[in-house]
Amino acid sequence: MFHPQGPTFRELARQGLSSTRRGYDLLAPKFDYTPFRTPDSLLDAVGEQLALLGPFARGLDLCCGTGAAMRMLRPLCREQLVGLDFSAGMLAEARRSLALEAPPPPSGPQVALVRADALALPFENAFDLVTCFGAFGHILRRDEPRFVRGIHRALRPGGRFVFVTLPAPRVLSAAWALGRGYNALAHLRNLLVRPPFVMFYLTFTLEAAHALLSEAGFEVSVTRGAFGSPYQRFVVVSARRE
């Protein structure tokens, strides 16, 4: 599961006992060697679908981490690409991996990184595209309406919020039981240890996200991506701000 250059079990335990933000600060230098980084094969398949909808003038990648999705988004955005994350450590890795200290290439969008909370987005009518990968588990269910309203506000009319998710697993299936089991342990950890580490499974599933997005005024379309194993069940959701 882990690369030899990835975190040790002890480091993972220390991260899991920190706050979410501090945990990612600690994990940042080794994050790209963990299975928590969204794999390029998945991102490239999303990129193919985005290319059919784009190009976009201004794009925003929420919870950008070390910038995995930003590499895919860069050629799809004409004017600006912003990566947003609340972990300074993850943003430092993104700055390095996207070579933002070097002189900018002669063509392509201006690329910027912003340290902010995805639940308090400092943008209004600013983007044609918002994406978010591998981070919905960090948004508590009670905060999801606020999260979706912030994205709606950040988009220009006609702009799109695009992401991948899974249909909810069948109740009592193995995936459902694993997710529920993990979530029970995570709740217990957060009862016993402060500050909490927010990471839960089975959140922002296709059905839940569809309902939240429709309620917030998005027109939602869903396509099956050309995802190879083990991502065949993933779908791409494109939510258009009306």
Ligand SMILES: C[S@@+](CC[C@H](N)C(=O)[O-])C[C@H]1O[C@@H](n2cnc3c(N)ncnc32)[C@H](O)[C@@H]1O
């Ligand atoms: C699992 S990583 C995913 C990183 C990247 N999107 C990827 O797919 O590889 C989750 C990221 O979400 C960020 N994050 C979690 N909660 C956040 C919040 N409320 N606001 C901003 N960033 C957040 C973390 O700092 C971390 O970089």
